[in-house]
Amino acid sequence: EPEVTQTPSHQVTQMGQEVILRCVPISNHLYFYWYRQILGQKVEFLVSFYNNEISEKSEIFDDQFSVERPDGSNFTLKIRSTKLEDSAMYFCASSLRTGGRETQYFGPGTRLLVL
Amino acid sequence: ELKVEQNPLFLSMQEGKNYTIYCNYSTTSDRLYWYRQDPGKSLESLFVLLSNGAVKQEGRLMASLDTKARLSTLHITAAVHDLSATYFCAVALTEKLTFGTGTRLTIIP
Numbered sequence: 001e002p003e004v005t006q007t008p009s010h011q012v013t014q015m016g017q018e019v020i021l022r023c024v025p026i027s028n029h030l031y032f033y034w035y036r037q038i039l040g041q042k043v044e045f046l047v048s049f050y051n052n053e054i055s056e057k058s059e060i061f062d063d064q065f066s067v068e069r070p071d072g073s074n075f076t077l078k079i080r081s082t083k084l085e086d087s088a089m090y091f092c093a094s095s096l097r098t099g100g101r102e103t104q105y106f107g108p109g110t111r112l113l114v115l
Numbered sequence: 116e117l118k119v120e121q122n123p124l125f126l127s128m129q130e131g132k133n134y135t136i137y138c139n140y141s142t143t144s145d146r147l148y149w150y151r152q153d154p155g156k157s158l159e160s161l162f163v164l165l166s167n168g169a170v171k172q173e174g175r176l177m178a179s180l181d182t183k184a185r186l187s188t189l190h191i192t193a194a195v196h197d198l199s200a201t202y203f204c205a206v207a208l209t210e211k212l213t214f215g216t217g218t219r220l221t222i223i224p
Contacts, residue, residue, distance in 0.1 A: 031210065043158065043203065045211040056210050091157060101146060101165055104212060106158040 002026045004107035006092050012113045013082055021077045021110045023092030032075045033093040033104060034067065036060070043091070049075065082114045117142045119206050121215035129223050131193050136218045138187040138204035146207040147187045149178050151200045152217075158203065162189075194222045 005024045013019050025032050034046040047057045049067050066078045079086055089111050093104040118141040128134050138147070145166055150158040162171045164180035164187060171178050175198065177190045187204055201219045205212040
């Protein structure tokens, strides 16, 4: 069964460093998302992406964050200058269509720890 | 701003018993999802509910949606240990999912 994959599974970085989290969505899906989950808390939406542009973003997704689909398969989240509060599990998700009527399939996550 | 609340936050129940998790949300929507998360793992899709009165069942889990009451329920029948996990409901207004606080379910033998 097709699945969303993410790399790396864990990343430790120093405050102020740049990190890039990578995702390979399900191959025929057209809509891509990033969410994050701070330890013990609920899952929060960051950004959605379609047709090579951001379609929606939350207030968390400030100028320090960017997303890109550099080729036909990868979808990346970049944090330019990490802060301690960016420590969280970051989930990539994809769906075939949008409008909220399609299941979003989540990847296994990247656990980011900022020291 | 859409708010999604679940109760209870924690639920410890014995094997074989029945229980219900409630998901209330603040803004009218007819798109609601239930996900399961095991510790340290990702989110597994359980149910998609897309209309008022929708009911879906899979094994010992049954989910329903009442859009007028802005309420969804996840009912567990004759719980077994394998169902121990955190369960999230999520509501869609636009493309994004707004998740509830989660219910951590522990099934005790």
